[in-house]
Amino acid sequence: MPPLKLPKGAIRPRPAVLAMAPYSPPTSGRAGNLRLDFNENTVGCSPKSSSSSRPTSPPATSPSTRSTPPPKKPSRATSTSRPNSSFFTNGTDEAIQVFINTYIDDGQEVLVLKPAYAMYRFYAEVAGAKITEVAYPQPSMEFPLQQVLDRITPQTRAVILSNPNNPPGPA
Ligand SMILES: Cc1ncc(COP(=O)(O)O)c(C=O)c1O
Numbered sequence: 001m002p003p004l005k006l007p008k009g010a011i012r013p014r015p016a017v018l019a020m021a022p023y024s025p026p027t028s029g030r031a032g033n034l035r036l037d038f039n040e041n042t043v044g045c046s047p048k049s050s051s052s053s054r055p056t057s058p059p060a061t062s063p064s065t066r067s068t069p070p071p072k073k074p075s076r077a078t079s080t081s082r083p084n085s086s087f088f089t090n091g092t093d094e095a096i097q098v099f100i101n102t103y104i105d106d107g108q109e110v111l112v113l114k115p116a117y118a119m120y121r122f123y124a125e126v127a128g129a130k131i132t133e134v135a136y137p138q139p140s141m142e143f144p145l146q147q148v149l150d151r152i153t154p155q156t157r158a159v160i161l162s163n164p165n166n167p168p169g170p171a
Pocket of ligand 1: 093165
């Protein structure tokens with residue numbers, strides 16, 4: 001496989017991710033058939049969904065999201081006009097997991113806040129990351145910006161911040 005050309009400024013995924021073969025499901029000969037081996041949704045999406053996010057194929061053959069490219073025109077709820085900058089996941093938890101799986105390798109350093117939403121640390125630990133924690137000061141719970149900056153080193157692979165955070169709330 002030729003080496004993947006990343007867009008300028010893109011963060012390099014883990015070598016294992018770069019070496020992966022793209023998923024190419026057996027899609028031929030499916031039109032008009034109801035096979036259910038792709039976990040198809042037989043009833044289509046909710047009529048309340050925006051027309052721009054509706055699958056283009058008929059419900060009986062609409063494949064799972066993993067086998068279709070994202071819609072060209074993301075929902076009006078998102079402010080971006082660039083389809084490639086949208087990332088469709090099953091809740092934010094999956095986005096966090098995909099981010100960690102894509103970029104964090106075993107032994108790499110990940111900086112998280114404490115307290116913070118538990119899944120940042122959880123998925124980073126599953127990936128074998130070395131966790132650095134910066135604690136919110138007590139009792140003010142003000143965002144510890146200087147402490148975060150001080151703990152970033154050339155070994156830091158990711159700094160995971162969320163706003164609003166859970167449980168501290170907005171920064
Ligand atoms: C800060 C933060 N990020 C992400 C999530 C995950 O959200 P979702 O329900 O979209 O997976 C939560 C859920 O409580 C959260 O508090």
